[in-house]
Amino acid sequence: MTDLLLSQVKVGGESQFGTDEYVVNLGPQHPATHGVLRLIVKLDGETVKETVPVLGYLHRSIEKICENRTYPQCITYTDRIDYVSAMSVNYAFALATEKLMNIEAPARAQWLRMIFIELQRLASHLLWMGAFAGDIGALTPFLYGLRERERILDLFEMTCGQRLTYNYIRIGGVMIDILPDFVSKCIAFLDYFEPKIDEYEDLLTYNPIFLERTKGVGVISPEMGINAGVCGPSLRGSGIACDVRKQQPYLYYDQVKFAECIETAGDCWSRYKVRMREMRESVSIIRQSLERLEPGPIEAKMPPVLKAPLNSEIYSRIESSRGEMGVYLVGDGTAKPWKAKFRCASFSNLYVLDQLTKGWKVADIMAVLGSLDMIVPEVDR
């Protein structure tokens, strides 16, 4: 005991007792890390000196599993990569496979995919809004968000029977056509939902405490964002146009009118504003898509066994709810991909966490982590 005490006394130094870093493990089980992310945080009092994310607690080796499954079977695994936005990942894989095998999905299937992906974006942003508000201490928006998300999940359940992992968007089309009353129910939902966005904004956007906690906190400068590979709404909050739907349109995004939401400040509040505005844009995209929906086939004509050409490779990307979702596939002439690689937005966005939190307080880690909209299974895969 005395040895321990003596070792901390600086002989001849300015202070008699030395101070030490306070190392705290946030996670893997912690209420604010949205799953099993572990952060090793070094603190000086309340001030953060270093944040080191430790990954791998949710690693399920999905990329390796895909090498041993046929292309249609892989779709099921893509659901589990980002279970909050499963439709987008379904489509990301389907798109890559279609490009690899030169399959063109019919128009109705494309419009349906757009509707479901945008509904999924709404559901994902709603959950994000609730979790973000919860991270900085407001518990009520979480339940508001889930209340509306529930109605979106009802629409999904009505169509494909699932509420979380849909496996709905398939290679060459979609699993099943929508029910006759889907369109009217969807429009009813959108009419109900649009005023609700104003309600969330009333509750949060200009709340003085919310502004205090998010304005100027965790600023991603444009250079830092690009260098670190930040993407999606998190980068658009820093004033950079990076929406894949605009830059490299897929599906029929070039045929609908919508604005790319960009804010310039780069702080948590800007990222919040970007996502809130995106919800409104998504609603408008869904409305336009529902109008353009025409009867027709929902699946392309395909061979019974899907085989990629020998030595073919493809990298295709889409804008998922969290940012750029890229899929890299290598075909070897068999029915199974030789290599499947997913480029996930959560993983690259997490990279800036240490830079953003250095010198800030413990509570800001939660605000920044929340504003980056990170999903642990997407980080670990």
Place this chain on the structure above:
Amino acid sequence: MFTGENIIQIVSGFLHWAYAQVGISALAGAIDPVISAIVMFGFISVFVMFLVWMERKVSAHMQSRIGPNRVGPFGLLQTVADAIKLTTKEDVKPVNRDKIPYFIAPIVAFVATFMGMVVIPFDKGMVVQDLNVGILYIIAITGFTVIAILTAGWSSNNKFALLGGFRSAAQIISYEVPLVLSVVPIIMITGTLSLSGIVEYQQQAGYWFIFPQIVAFIIFITSATAEANRAPFDIPEAESELIGGFHTEYSGVKFAMFFLGEYIAVVVSSAVAVTLFLGGWLPVAFLGFLHLPGFIWFLIKLVSVIYLVMAFRWTFPRLRVDQLMDFGWKVLIPLSILNILITASVWLLLYGKGAQ
């Protein structure tokens, strides 16, 4: 018509008759306060259970949920079920705890806040002990909670608990200052520290202090919320940052005591707010025709103020620790000092030097 005073007279008459039967009339002065303290303890336990139920219902209403509705009518017995569950579950203790402080901390947290209830007048004469330094006593005794929280944070040997304890110490000490300063104008006006005396002054003056002292009321409620560690000032137990804060390592009965202590702190501070600013047991002017007894008025006002505090919790996000300190020292304290100065000058102008 029953008033608080009548009830007290009847009960004490009965008690003194009972003492005479047993032959301990000489000890009446010693036994009376004990009995009233026990009654108060029973009341506060039931009232807190009601408040927990109310909080869950209020939050459920604000979040468009239903809330507890399974146990008893309207789920009223839910908290009883929770209390039974908490008292019968295993008391999990960390191995490397500091044994004695770990054991004492929840008791101090509970007792310190409960002691504040002793001087609250529910009606004219309906008070456990009408101290002539009532306000001073309440402020002093509720300040003890910081010791309990710091001890709990230190002795549980948990990093999150320690962080929570430190935050709490800083917070409670900072907010004690505006809390006291916001009360000063009222003491200056009334010239008494006794809570009953302040209510009687409001009765004679014919107005409640919330009208001339609205600023003081706002400062008081804000600081009291901060002192009770409730959102938006709940940084010592910030769930999303520090898990449970200082009570991370507590379970079972010990956790229940912290929980109870937090609610009693809310009750005490709201009760003081009602007494100082909302006329205590006095009836609401335009509802005077109802002829309700004073303690019913008091309870109605008390529950309304507590509802306000609950509504804060379920609406606002949480402040960061440095912002919380800034708000306390840079906004609330200057504002309350300014309030004292203005009150004093106005009083001097209106009533001259010998004003009382």
